[in-house]
Amino acid sequence: MKYFAGLDVSLEETAICVVEESGRIVKEMRAASEPEALIKALRKVGLPLERLGLEACSLTAWLHDGLRAEGLPAICIETRQANAAMKTMPNKTDRNDARALAQIMRTGWYRQVHVKSRQCRLWRALLVARRTVLNEMRSIENVARAMLRETGVKLGTPSRTAFADRVRELAGTEVMAMVEPLLAILSVMLKEFARLTKQVLDIVRKEEVCRRLMSAPGVGPITALAFRATVDRPERFGSSRTVGAHLGLTPALSVGRDRRPGQVSRCGDELARTALYEAAHSLLVRSKKWSSLRAWGMNIARRRGMARARVAVARKLGVILHRMWADATEFRFGKEPAALAA
Incomplete structure (x- = not known):
């Protein structure tokens, strides 16, 4: 007899459903959304699992790595395909979603998603952090430009490092009282942006x-x-x-x-x-x-x-x-x- 499991992952808890090859539900339970808790719950079932499916989400890579490290046949499946199967359930609940995922594992109607290595996930997180800071700096700069335009001042296109000096040179006393806090925030963000960029350059320098x-x-x-x-x-x-x-x-x-x-x-x-x-x-x-x-x-x-x-x-x-x-x-x-x- 073959057994299959579906895990509907939420931030705090994960709904687990185990079915046999005929589709009959064998076991349903809940466990904390942590690798150790899920491993303990699945081991407690005491059945040899053929496949174990998780829908792609922010916690999936972490949980997938932990389950795989313990020898469990965890598979990350495409979200859109999983959602299509979940819509067949009468009500949208974590329990029903876990049932749908278990049936997907049983039928083999899924597309496996590649789970990136931990190192690549960390690199991507660094790039996302850098881009986020850059976008926020642009937003603050645009707000400062708009405030100065209200008084007829046009900044032109100064470089990012020269932006604050240019504002202080052209802004009047009344406007400067409102803009100065923004420039202070920009100064801090500029330093942290440089730190993030240096981390990227250090990684690339070592990466063949x-x-x-x-x-x-x-x-x-x-x-x-x-x-x-x-x-x-x-x-x-x-x-x-x-x-x-x-x-x-x-x-x-x-x-x-x-x-x-x-x-x-x-x-x-x-x-x-x-x-x-x-x-x-x-x-x-x-x-x-x-x-x-x-x-x-x-x-x-x-x-x-x-x-x-x-x-x-x-x-x-x-x-x-x-x-x-x-x-x-x-x-x-x-x-x-x-x-x-x-």
Whole structure:
């Protein structure tokens, strides 16, 4: 007899349901959402589990690693597919969700989600923290700009480090009393942002894969680490071409009037997708060295506009970076045509 389990994970408690291969419920229980508590509860059942399913959520990776370390056959499944099965239950409860997950495990109707290594999860958390600070700094700067515009003062485009001095130079006494607290907050955030950036640079300096990825034009430390943390293991992609679809940089299937033809799906990791898009912009606009990738992108820009060219180059750049990683090779600029070289 084979047995399967479904775990509906919440912040404090996890609902557990165990079914046999015929679909009959054998055991239902609840345990704290911690690896030790779940392992103890599942061991107490005393049945050999064939598969144990968890829906992807913020706690899943931590719980998955703990269960796997104890030899339990934990599987992380795609959220959308799990939700489709859960909708068949009459009422939305943790107990019913666990029942649905157990039946998914029994039938095999699921798509397994890759759980990244702990190191890659930490790297991604660092990048998210850095981006969050950057976004908040921009928000505060925009608020300060708006307050100064009310008095007719236009700041222009000072650098981030020169922003506070520029405000103090142009702002009047009345406005300055309101803006000074914002500048004090910006000063602290700027220091912490520099600390986070230094951590990224230190990691990239030691990480051989990141240094290899940075041989591609437009790819800096942030893009290299974001791509490294997102892909985790290059062998999990059967073909480099699937990386573009995985990161949401390929056209989505048009369903009714929901999407315009040619609009990218934007599924997958938003952090890596944004980093590749910014790298593509840098390659097309700032890079001066000729490469076949840049020539290809500029040809698209002339025919279809720069916005589409950025997306196309970002997708192709993701494919190239994966191939570079898998083959342990540097970026190939290609051979410049004789007419252009002259």
